[in-house]
Amino acid sequence: xxxxxxxxxxxxxxxxxxxxxxxxxxxxxxxxxxxxxxxxxxxxxxxxxxxxxxxxxxxxxxxxxxxxxxxxxxxxxxxxxxxxxxxxxxxxxxxxxxxxxxxxxxxxxxxxxxxxxxxxxxxxxxxxxxxxxxxxxxxxxxxxxxxxxxxxxxxxxxxx
Amino acid sequence: xxxxxxxxxxxxxxxxxxxxxxxxxxxxxxxxxxxxxxxxxxxxxxxxxxxxxxxxxxxxxxxxxxxxxxxxxxxxxxxxxxxxxxxxxxxxxxxxxxxxxxxxxxxxxxxxxxxxxxxxxxxxxxxxxxxxxxxxxxxxxxxxxxxxxxxxxxxxxxxxxxxxxxxxxxxxxxxxxxxxxxxxxxxxxxxxxxxxxxxxxxxxxxxxxxxxxxxxxxxxxxxxxxxxxxxxxxxxxxxxxxxxxxxxxxxxxxxxxxxxxxxxxxxxxxxxxxxxxxxxxxxxxxxxxxxxxxxxxxxxxxxxxxxxxxxxxxxxxxxxxxxxxxxxxxxxxxxxxxxxxxxxxxxxxxxxxxxxxxxxxxxxxxxxxxxxxxxxxxxxxxxxxxxxxxxxxxxxxxxxxxxxxxxxxxxxxxxxxxxxxxxxxxxxxxxxxxxxxxxxxxxxxxxxxxxxxxxxxxxxxxxxxxxxxxxxxxxxxxxxxxxxxxxxxxxxxxxxxxxxxxxxxxxxxxxxxxxxxxxxxxxxxxxxxxxxxxxxxxxxxxxxxxxxxxxxxxxxxxxxxxxxxxxxxxxxxxxxxxxxxxxxxxxxxxxxxxxxxxxxxxxxxxxxxxxxxxxxxxxxxxxxxxxxxxxxxxxxxxxxxxxxxxxxxxxxxxxxxxxxxxxxxxxxxxxxxxxxxxxxxxxxxxxxxxxxxxxxxxxxxxxxxxxxxxxxxxxxxxxxxxxxxxxxxxxxxxxxxxxxxxxxxxxxxxx
Numbered sequence: 001x002x003x004x005x006x007x008x009x010x011x012x013x014x015x016x017x018x019x020x021x022x023x024x025x026x027x028x029x030x031x032x033x034x035x036x037x038x039x040x041x042x043x044x045x046x047x048x049x050x051x052x053x054x055x056x057x058x059x060x061x062x063x064x065x066x067x068x069x070x071x072x073x074x075x076x077x078x079x080x081x082x083x084x085x086x087x088x089x090x091x092x093x094x095x096x097x098x099x100x101x102x103x104x105x106x107x108x109x110x111x112x113x114x115x116x117x118x119x120x121x122x123x124x125x126x127x128x129x130x131x132x133x134x135x136x137x138x139x140x141x142x143x144x145x146x147x148x149x150x151x152x153x154x155x156x157x158x159x160x
Numbered sequence: 161x162x163x164x165x166x167x168x169x170x171x172x173x174x175x176x177x178x179x180x181x182x183x184x185x186x187x188x189x190x191x192x193x194x195x196x197x198x199x200x201x202x203x204x205x206x207x208x209x210x211x212x213x214x215x216x217x218x219x220x221x222x223x224x225x226x227x228x229x230x231x232x233x234x235x236x237x238x239x240x241x242x243x244x245x246x247x248x249x250x251x252x253x254x255x256x257x258x259x260x261x262x263x264x265x266x267x268x269x270x271x272x273x274x275x276x277x278x279x280x281x282x283x284x285x286x287x288x289x290x291x292x293x294x295x296x297x298x299x300x301x302x303x304x305x306x307x308x309x310x311x312x313x314x315x316x317x318x319x320x321x322x323x324x325x326x327x328x329x330x331x332x333x334x335x336x337x338x339x340x341x342x343x344x345x346x347x348x349x350x351x352x353x354x355x356x357x358x359x360x361x362x363x364x365x366x367x368x369x370x371x372x373x374x375x376x377x378x379x380x381x382x383x384x385x386x387x388x389x390x391x392x393x394x395x396x397x398x399x400x401x402x403x404x405x406x407x408x409x410x411x412x413x414x415x416x417x418x419x420x421x422x423x424x425x426x427x428x429x430x431x432x433x434x435x436x437x438x439x440x441x442x443x444x445x446x447x448x449x450x451x452x453x454x455x456x457x458x459x460x461x462x463x464x465x466x467x468x469x470x471x472x473x474x475x476x477x478x479x480x481x482x483x484x485x486x487x488x489x490x491x492x493x494x495x496x497x498x499x500x501x502x503x504x505x506x507x508x509x510x511x512x513x514x515x516x517x518x519x520x521x522x523x524x525x526x527x528x529x530x531x532x533x534x535x536x537x538x539x540x541x542x543x544x545x546x547x548x549x550x551x552x553x554x555x556x557x558x559x560x561x562x563x564x565x566x567x568x569x570x571x572x573x574x575x576x577x578x579x580x581x582x583x584x585x586x587x588x589x590x591x592x593x594x595x596x597x598x599x600x601x602x603x604x605x606x607x608x609x610x611x612x613x614x615x616x617x618x619x620x621x622x623x624x625x626x627x628x629x630x631x632x633x634x635x636x637x638x639x640x641x642x643x644x645x646x647x648x649x650x651x652x653x654x655x656x657x658x659x660x661x662x663x664x665x666x667x668x669x670x671x672x673x674x675x676x677x678x679x680x681x682x683x684x685x686x687x688x689x690x691x692x693x694x695x696x697x698x699x700x701x702x703x704x705x706x707x708x709x710x711x712x713x714x715x716x717x718x719x720x721x722x723x724x725x726x727x728x729x730x731x732x733x734x735x736x737x738x739x740x741x742x743x744x745x746x747x748x749x750x751x752x753x754x755x756x757x758x759x760x761x762x763x764x765x766x767x768x769x770x771x772x773x774x775x776x777x778x779x780x781x782x783x784x785x786x787x788x789x790x791x792x793x794x795x796x797x798x799x800x801x802x803x804x805x806x807x808x809x810x811x812x813x814x815x816x817x818x819x820x821x822x823x824x825x826x827x828x829x830x831x832x833x834x835x836x837x838x839x840x841x842x843x844x845x846x847x848x849x850x851x852x853x854x855x856x857x858x859x860x861x862x863x864x865x866x867x868x869x870x871x872x873x874x875x876x877x878x879x880x881x882x883x884x885x886x887x888x889x890x891x892x893x894x895x896x897x898x899x900x901x902x903x904x905x906x907x908x909x910x911x
Binding site: 030034035036037038039040041042043044046047049077078079081082087091094095096098100101102103104105106107110128129130132133134135136137138139140141142143144145146 | 163164166167168169170171172173174175176177179180182333334335336337338384385386387388389419420421631632633634803804806807810811812813814815836837838842843844845846848851
């Protein structure tokens with residue numbers, strides 16, 4: 001299949017990306033753009049390890065084809081959280097609250113939590129669990145992940 | 161709070177897992193799996209696949225340069241299937257191509273002629289069937305026993321005799337990272353493999369055997385591991401061996417990354433157990449005799465099946481005094497998916513049966529489950545049914561049980577269980593608990609040995625390498641914490657090096673919850689070596705002392721003269737004297753032993769104790785279970801990092817809930833039915849209950865700083881705790897896992 005070029009906002013930077021329209025967006029991100037923070041866990045949208053945001057909407061990048069992107073789409077991967085010197089409150093809290101163990105689900109969890117906090121800066125624990133229900137984790141039992149998101153939301157609201 | 165030292169790279173997406181690695185000229189391989197559970201291979205035609213554009217090479221069993229069979233205990237697993245397939249996940253051929261996509265496309269072009277055979281579908285069938293392997297006399301992989309006292313006599317003194325059968329399912333580890341590795345051929349003829357595994361040394365042994373290379377020419381480097389839970393040993397080792405064969409053959413780096421479906425189809429699972437318990441109870445409510453039979457489905461490969469049935473054999477009574485015991489355990493070859501190590505190592509199956517059974521016995525004896533247990537619990541100094549005297553560690557079974565049940569307010573809540581009578585909203589409430597004792601580390605099933613290498617640089621930064629591996633559990637952090645404490649320096653000074661088989665001796669597998677104990681003891685020993693080396697220099701710097709110098713807060717102090725020197729200055733002084741601060745610390749487990757004919761001995765050198773309690777509601781109309789609250793009390797010796805210990809407990813509980821309620825790998829005529837998370841249902845965030853973890857610390861003389869172990873006991877109790885709670889909610893006793901909402905609905909309706 002002939003390759004196509006799309007102009008996207010990748011982690012805040014405008015970028016021309018060339019790939020086959022039939023490639024999974026996940027493969028384009030990992031193989032073409034060398035952003036390996038986004039993981040593949042199941043390849044069918046069950047585990048959320050490949051979660052990214054497109055225009056602030058949470059999606060499984062294994063289920064989207066490159067050809068489905070529109071010019072100007074805003075893509076956020078884990079590498080776009082924070083900047084070289086500063087971690088976001090979410091990332092900080094995943095470290096301090098024990099929200100990461102093996103780490104394979106962590107990028108997807110962070111992205112899903114980030115998407116939640118954009119829309120709902122003051123979520124309850126139930127709302128956090130609901131927002132992360134598409135992201136599987138086998139290590140933590142989820143409690144410390146939910147603790148991390150709750151704490152980060154507090155910090156972001158200036159309450160902690 | 162102690163931070164995980166690898167957390168930063170994990171929250172920024174910078175951590176490198178095997179599939180994140182890229183090498184120049186790298187190509188990609190994919191496996192062709194069997195189409196049958198059991199069949200003869202008559203012919204394999206690879207010509208069309210080879211001709212496919214982008215395909216570099218196709219290999220079959222004929223291309224394996226070394227040994228075609230590998231295995232830890234019995235070399236019965238085929239690197240590539242040779243003339244016969246023994247389960248649906250056996251690999252018949254491999255395609256290596258310019259991309260993974262091309263490799264997978266070309267798989268369908270390989271033509272394999274099979275002659276299907278009648279598969280063995282259960283261990284019961286296996287006992288009387290033709291052997292799966294022609295070099296075996298029968299299908300019994302292993303048979304262990306315990307003979308203690310005389311059960312027949314024991315039953316005579318009994319008021320009641322209880323007999324029950326239990327059954328557990330195949331469980332998939334569900335590590336989030338599917339298998340992945342890259343093999344690189346080196347110009348000197350050696351091969352380097354990067355991959356995610358729990359035991360790089362198993363991988364090295366398998367790879368050396370299959371390639372025909374000596375161990376010294378096979379280097380295995382562990383990448384960040386995306387979860388293990390016991391599942392990252394044999395399967396990934398064989399995959400790495402195949403990648404190495406291919407890399408040496410095509411003389412290019414070869415990556416193999418499995419899809420989830422391939423991973424679940426091929427990787428080994430937790431053994432299903434068919435368990436029988438029979439016990440006699442006297443008029444005072446005390447156990448007098450017990451008969452236990454375990455029958456485990458080993459699949460077609462031995463793997464660690466003997467060890468997996470040995471542990472529950474040793475622990476067959478649970479933490480109870482039983483004067484007369486007979487136990488027989490068998491693991492049997494079948495053509496189902498192979499089974500091997502998984503978090504608990506035979507005990508989630510045994511504890512589910514044992515602790516459900518104890519509640520049944522309590523009811524029969526007319527007592528509540530706590531009173532009955534307390535009457536029968538192990539006591540300090542007890543000689544167990546395996547004739548081991550428990551006098552070298554604190555027997556804390558009663559302590560953990562009291563703490564867990566007090567926290568969850570069991571006494572009050574047990575009285576208000578619904579026992580089959582729903583409330584006006586159609587909900588049933590129940591509370592249940594389970595207890596266990598568990599031998600620490602490998603015990604007499606293996607050789608407990610580990611080493612640690614400490615290497616202090618002239619600027620006083622420190623390199624640390626340990627013969628056990630980071631599985632995601634936080635081992636690096638614990639090892640660094642221990643070394644930092646031993647040398648009185650801050651954690652940041654220490655750099656942990658991931659396991660490289662070419663630089664550290666084999667420390668045995670990072671399984672059996674042994675990482676902290678054996679690795680930690682080796683680190684303590686290495687630190688001792690360093691301190692000994694530094695002594696003559698310290699004598700010059702801060703004066704002589706007959707006592708030990710004190711290493712604390714970055715300083716070394718003479719306890720007599722109170723003179724001190726900074727750690728950095730002392731290290732530099734050593735280097736200036738041409739002294740290279742470098743020590744190999746070792747740990748050998750205390751003596752253990754097992755008499756196989758009678759089933760007795762000092763099976764493990766120390767034990768941990770645990771109690772988990774849960775409360776839940778059952779929807780009487782749908783059968784759906786909602787676990788509301790879990791309290792877990794674990795005796796750990798000493799916690800090196802309480803936050804990570806508690807994290808292990810929460811993870812173990814939720815994984816245990818999956819075992820109890822939703823997870824099952826089903827087979828139909830030997831063909832695996834559940835190969836992804838759409839039908840294999842592991843708990844999600846919305847299923848996680850409110851959890852409280854209680855760490856009970858009774859420092860153990862055998863552990864580093866008194867620490868023992870934790871990873872596995874957290875995962876062995878939920879099956880029974882949930883089954884017991886469901887019983888007190890619904891009045892129905894479920895003796896088979898998972899206890900699905902459909903099962904409950906059916907049972908409630910038929911009541």
